[in-house]
Amino acid sequence: MQSSAIHRTRKLKLLGKLSAFVLFAVTQGGVQASPVLSRLEGLLDNTVEGGWVKVSTNLFSDAWATGSTAVQYSSYQNPGSVVTAWSSVAWDTTRGDLLLWGGGHANYAGNEMYVWSGVTGEWGRGSLSSRVDSNYFVVDNAAPQSAHTYDNNLYLAVNDMFITFGGATFQSGGGFSTLNGSTVERAGPWLWDPSKADPNKVGGTTGSGYDAASVGGEMWTNRQGRWTGTEAPGYVNGTAAYRTENGKDVVYLTADSQSSGFQSLYRYTLGDVKNGGSDTWEKIGVMENSVAFAGAGTIDSKHNLYVRTAMNSGKYTSELAVWDLSKANSSNPNSNKDIAIQLLKEDGTPFLISGAFGIDYDVVNDQLLLWDGSDRGTVWAVKIAYDGNGNIITTLTVKKLLSTTTAQPGGNFVTGVFGKWDYIDELGAFIAVNEFSPLTGDAEVWLYKPFSEGTGNSGGTVPEPNSLVLAGLALCLLLRKKYL
Numbered sequence: 001m002q003s004s005a006i007h008r009t010r011k012l013k014l015l016g017k018l019s020a021f022v023l024f025a026v027t028q029g030g031v032q033a034s035p036v037l038s039r040l041e042g043l044l045d046n047t048v049e050g051g052w053v054k055v056s057t058n059l060f061s062d063a064w065a066t067g068s069t070a071v072q073y074s075s076y077q078n079p080g081s082v083v084t085a086w087s088s089v090a091w092d093t094t095r096g097d098l099l100l101w102g103g104g105h106a107n108y109a110g111n112e113m114y115v116w117s118g119v120t121g122e123w124g125r126g127s128l129s130s131r132v133d134s135n136y137f138v139v140d141n142a143a144p145q146s147a148h149t150y151d152n153n154l155y156l157a158v159n160d161m162f163i164t165f166g167g168a169t170f171q172s173g174g175g176f177s178t179l180n181g182s183t184v185e186r187a188g189p190w191l192w193d194p195s196k197a198d199p200n201k202v203g204g205t206t207g208s209g210y211d212a213a214s215v216g217g218e219m220w221t222n223r224q225g226r227w228t229g230t231e232a233p234g235y236v237n238g239t240a241a242y243r244t245e246n247g248k249d250v251v252y253l254t255a256d257s258q259s260s261g262f263q264s265l266y267r268y269t270l271g272d273v274k275n276g277g278s279d280t281w282e283k284i285g286v287m288e289n290s291v292a293f294a295g296a297g298t299i300d301s302k303h304n305l306y307v308r309t310a311m312n313s314g315k316y317t318s319e320l321a322v323w324d325l326s327k328a329n330s331s332n333p334n335s336n337k338d339i340a341i342q343l344l345k346e347d348g349t350p351f352l353i354s355g356a357f358g359i360d361y362d363v364v365n366d367q368l369l370l371w372d373g374s375d376r377g378t379v380w381a382v383k384i385a386y387d388g389n390g391n392i393i394t395t396l397t398v399k400k401l402l403s404t405t406t407a408q409p410g411g412n413f414v415t416g417v418f419g420k421w422d423y424i425d426e427l428g429a430f431i432a433v434n435e436f437s438p439l440t441g442d443a444e445v446w447l448y449k450p451f452s453e454g455t456g457n458s459g460g461t462v463p464e465p466n467s468l469v470l471a472g473l474a475l476c477l478l479l480r481k482k483y484l
Helices: 004-014 038-045 465-483
Strands: 024-027 030-033 051-054 088-092 097-101 114-117 123-125 153-156 161-164 177-180 183-186 190-192 220-222 239-245 248-255 264-269 279-285 297-300 305-309 320-324 339-345 358-362 367-371 379-382 395-401 421-424 429-433 445-449
Touching: 038 445, 088 161, 088 421, 088 429, 097 153, 097 161, 097 429, 153 239, 153 248, 239 305, 248 297, 248 305, 297 358, 305 358, 358 421, 358 429, 367 429
Parallel strands: 088 153, 239 297, 339 395
Antiparallel strands: 024 030, 051 445, 088 097, 097 114, 114 123, 153 161, 161 190, 177 183, 190 220, 239 248, 248 264, 264 279, 297 305, 305 320, 320 339, 358 367, 367 379, 379 395, 421 429, 429 445
């Protein structure tokens, strides 16, 4: 069991070993308080490294609409598909919430938002679903069609908004669209405002719900056309990762058209959304050395890399596709090609990644952790390494990390983990949504506590807490003086 002091120490390392200790963040709107995560920290304190702890306290189905506000979709009435059908989540760093949105294609028509609270541990609902017409367009064009989201859901900390790029929308299997008279127009990305969340309001306008009496919360914003540059062609099998750059929300994502398997790398920079700001699209890299379909992506912040899972198929023998973000070149994206990395198990045999894996970067221990739930709580770890000439080594070893706790997710994902596996900077831990169980009506939320450096699993040492805590306190005082 680790003490709270050690948890504070791990936080200090997250942003230059100091800044993550600060309990507020500066955004375009000013100073914003960080969420209260004492409950989750306490659960992690009592969890051994390499172990799991269940953090949800009610059933996912408890959040579903019932009675007069029930969703009515003939054979598409099971909101459990929001979890099962190629889906992803986003971690709201402002409130300590997990945002789940999805469905789509031949699985589920509902576009309601689900919110899991890290403070209470309860699943809740952020909105009611919009009504769709006979052609499956949302009736008021003020909210997105439900869609498979793969690894395409994120939270934008600067704008304080959830973003989804979607993927295969309900029935059509294509991208987001709206109906303008008789003209079908491309839509999205869509932003959802968590400050407007209301379980009894429709996400769009009043009258657009399945219960005509439901009030509209006007929670969604369609960003289509509010940018310079050229949007990515499509988001089926897409991956995405987020960070702030120069005080702006920036999304890196891989996307292609017609699911070719050769995804280009894009950078999408958002302006001040609520005050009329515009966005920028840039194509900054191409894929020639790997092939990739469904999967997940992340940013290795230490080495400034975008990393996504790939597929070992035919002449393409890589399990990871990697781009050096320092070489991003929007004027000549073809000059920034993917680096193909092959993964081996510790016994030297191939480690073949399937599309079912989720991947994210553990900034404290400088490692990529993969999880697909096939062996319940088993996690796989790999570190990016360089040769003496500063080139990325293209064959790396993956370590198998068995769960150190009996309690662990059940796994058995029908379609895959995708974006339901996220690293939480504030906690120094991973959060995961387990597969939906029709027997229990639940999709459990779990935390995974990674092994620290110096435990024989990651190497290195853990710094002494006292000096870092003092440095963190000094930084807090300096920032308070500057911003408050």
